[in-house]
Amino acid sequence: MILDVNAYLGHFAFRQLQHNTAASLLQLMDAKRIDKAIVSSASAITYRNAQAGNEELAAEVKDHRDRLIPFAVINPFYAGWQDDLKICHEDFGMSGLRLYPKWHNYRLSDRCCLDLVNAATERGMVISVPIRVEDKRQRSWLVDVPDVPLDELAALVKACPKARFVLLNGLGYAKLPLGHKDNGLPVNYLIEISRLSALLDNEIGQLIASLGAERLVLGTGMPFSYPDPALLKLEVLAASKEDKEKIGWQNIAQWLRL
Amino acid sequence: MHWTSLIRRPRVTRRTFLKHSVTVSVALGIMAGRAASREESGQPVGGTDSGPRGQTKVIDCHAHLNHRSRSTWEADDCKLIKAADNLGIDQLCCSILTRSQPATADGFRECNQWMAEAMRRFPGRVLGYCYVNPGYGQEALEEIRRCIEGRGFVGVKLYNEYTCTEPVVFPTVELAIELGVPILHHAGHAHYFPEEQPRISDGGHLAELARRYPQAMLICAHVCGGGDWEWTIKALRGAPSVLLDTSGSVTDEGVVEMAAQVLGVDRLVFGCDMSMTAAVGRIRAANLSVPDKEKILGGNLAKLLRRRKS
Numbered sequence: 001m002i003l004d005v006n007a008y009l010g011h012f013a014f015r016q017l018q019h020n021t022a023a024s025l026l027q028l029m030d031a032k033r034i035d036k037a038i039v040s041s042a043s044a045i046t047y048r049n050a051q052a053g054n055e056e057l058a059a060e061v062k063d064h065r066d067r068l069i070p071f072a073v074i075n076p077f078y079a080g081w082q083d084d085l086k087i088c089h090e091d092f093g094m095s096g097l098r099l100y101p102k103w104h105n106y107r108l109s110d111r112c113c114l115d116l117v118n119a120a121t122e123r124g125m126v127i128s129v130p131i132r133v134e135d136k137r138q139r140s141w142l143v144d145v146p147d148v149p150l151d152e153l154a155a156l157v158k159a160c161p162k163a164r165f166v167l168l169n170g171l172g173y174a175k176l177p178l179g180h181k182d183n184g185l186p187v188n189y190l191i192e193i194s195r196l197s198a199l200l201d202n203e204i205g206q207l208i209a210s211l212g213a214e215r216l217v218l219g220t221g222m223p224f225s226y227p228d229p230a231l232l233k234l235e236v237l238a239a240s241k242e243d244k245e246k247i248g249w250q251n252i253a254q255w256l257r258l
Numbered sequence: 259m260h261w262t263s264l265i266r267r268p269r270v271t272r273r274t275f276l277k278h279s280v281t282v283s284v285a286l287g288i289m290a291g292r293a294a295s296r297e298e299s300g301q302p303v304g305g306t307d308s309g310p311r312g313q314t315k316v317i318d319c320h321a322h323l324n325h326r327s328r329s330t331w332e333a334d335d336c337k338l339i340k341a342a343d344n345l346g347i348d349q350l351c352c353s354i355l356t357r358s359q360p361a362t363a364d365g366f367r368e369c370n371q372w373m374a375e376a377m378r379r380f381p382g383r384v385l386g387y388c389y390v391n392p393g394y395g396q397e398a399l400e401e402i403r404r405c406i407e408g409r410g411f412v413g414v415k416l417y418n419e420y421t422c423t424e425p426v427v428f429p430t431v432e433l434a435i436e437l438g439v440p441i442l443h444h445a446g447h448a449h450y451f452p453e454e455q456p457r458i459s460d461g462g463h464l465a466e467l468a469r470r471y472p473q474a475m476l477i478c479a480h481v482c483g484g485g486d487w488e489w490t491i492k493a494l495r496g497a498p499s500v501l502l503d504t505s506g507s508v509t510d511e512g513v514v515e516m517a518a519q520v521l522g523v524d525r526l527v528f529g530c531d532m533s534m535t536a537a538v539g540r541i542r543a544a545n546l547s548v549p550d551k552e553k554i555l556g557g558n559l560a561k562l563l564r565r566r567k568s
Binding site: 197229 | 341446448486512540
């Protein structure tokens with residue numbers, strides 16, 4: 001079983017994506033033997049009204065809910081986010097969020113963001129935060145969106161101990177409190193491995209040693225990224241079969257009650 | 259960890275690769291098959307023109323060993339070899355860079371000395387690039403000649419001391435042509451001014467250099483770690499003598515397929531630049547035929563290295 005916590009449908013403003021419809025993504029998942037994937041709208045990253053992306057996503061995954069698990073993109077600085085959250089959860093059956101504080105121009109410490117996190121938590125939703133969408137060296141001339149600093153994420157997980165977070169597309173945790181044992185932070189976050197090393201520095205191995213395999217999850221970033229690099233990390237990782245199963249699907253399945 | 263303690267026993271076997279995918283198994287077999295055959299035979303890698311069972315070797319065209327100011331340099335070098343073992347990479351074309359740029363002549367000579375020692379530590383496994391700063395003129399040229407002719411290095415590594423179209427670089431290119439060796443040139447293209455690398459070359463510069471020196475064997479480094487890869491691929495379209503190194507940490511889907519479509523697979527060379535799983539994963543994923551992947555993984559570079567004149 002493979003459950004990918006980091007997948008997308010729709011369009012990205014600055015690069016053409018392949019495999020960005022439900023049908024084509026499922027075809028890719030079949031080829032890579034990925035059983036299920038958490039998907040959100042790539043279009044919603046740059047739509048002013050992110051809810052339009054959530055509506056597109058809901059329609060796209062409607063007939064594929066056995067394999068595609070939709071998460072909503074909500075901008076808490078945009079009018080009507082409370083209504084959007086309600087619709088995404090109750091009508092669209094979305095069980096989690098993706099937040100883009102840098103793309104949507106708010107701070108994780110802003111009151112509105114904390115309100116969104118708390119409201120989603122009350123609904124039992126999981127909150128994922130992509131640290132980046134694409135490598136900053138290839139950014140368009142139109143935008144200069146920084147990565148989400150890991151210390152801001154550490155502050156958020158501390159401020160919202162009842163919330164459950166999945167941190168996507170990041171690296172460098174092992175050198176920071178987020179990756180340390182006994183770090184004074186709640187045990188309320190999972191770290192996705194797509195940008196972590198499994199060889200050389202082996203940050204995945206370091207995090208297993210410090211936090212435990214229970215705190216890591218597999219994500220590929222498809223279709224922004226090829227899925228194979230992340231899958232290959234899990235293959236070559238020096239870890240037990242049991243730990244790989246936890247990372248590959250069990251940890252997130254437990255959170256989502258799958 | 260001492261280098262003699264390394265066990266060349268790849269962990270990625272054909273079986274473990276294949277269990278994940280039937281449809282991509284053909285592509286995986288290129289690398290995993292080699293790993294499996296080494297595992298079965300217990301043979302070390304390197305020292306011959308082809309891999310086990312006559313397969314084309316997998317050659318990483320862009321790797322680095324560690325500067326010895328790093329306290330863990332020896333163990334870290336061994337980790338690279340072990341990672342290559344795990345991934346089924348037969349040979350690594352390496353350079354050692356000075357800690358900061360611009361490199362001094364003493365600095366690049368020291369790095370190349372260490373590189374020569376590494377080639378003896380990992381015979382047939384590690385192939386050396388001679389790193390120089392072309393600004394040192396005759397000293398740089400003498401170092402290249404010493405490394406290529408005297409020490410068996412396979413090519414030249416140029417970094418960001420000068421944009422490759424600056425005349426100060428031309429004698430280095432002319433010497434590489436004379437010796438019949440490639441130049442791996444650091445490159446990247448961003449849509450903002452790279453303050454930290456004001457003289458970085460990009461695909462357009464390398465294309466211009468190739469028009470001036472069509473006999474030169476130029477490799478444009480790390481398309482997946484050099485900014486806008488779509489720009490780079492398009493900039494190289496009209497420069498048929500420039501090869502493109504697929505290395506880098508960016509795992510964007512479609513880069514290998516676009517490069518193959520625009521440039522042709524004969525112009526692509528596999529590299530990691532230390533992003534090991536990203537590099538292998540993108541080739542594994544690419545929607546290309548097995549013969550095309552064989553070319554990228556080692557065939558094209560092996561062909562280039564055979565053009566050596568000394």
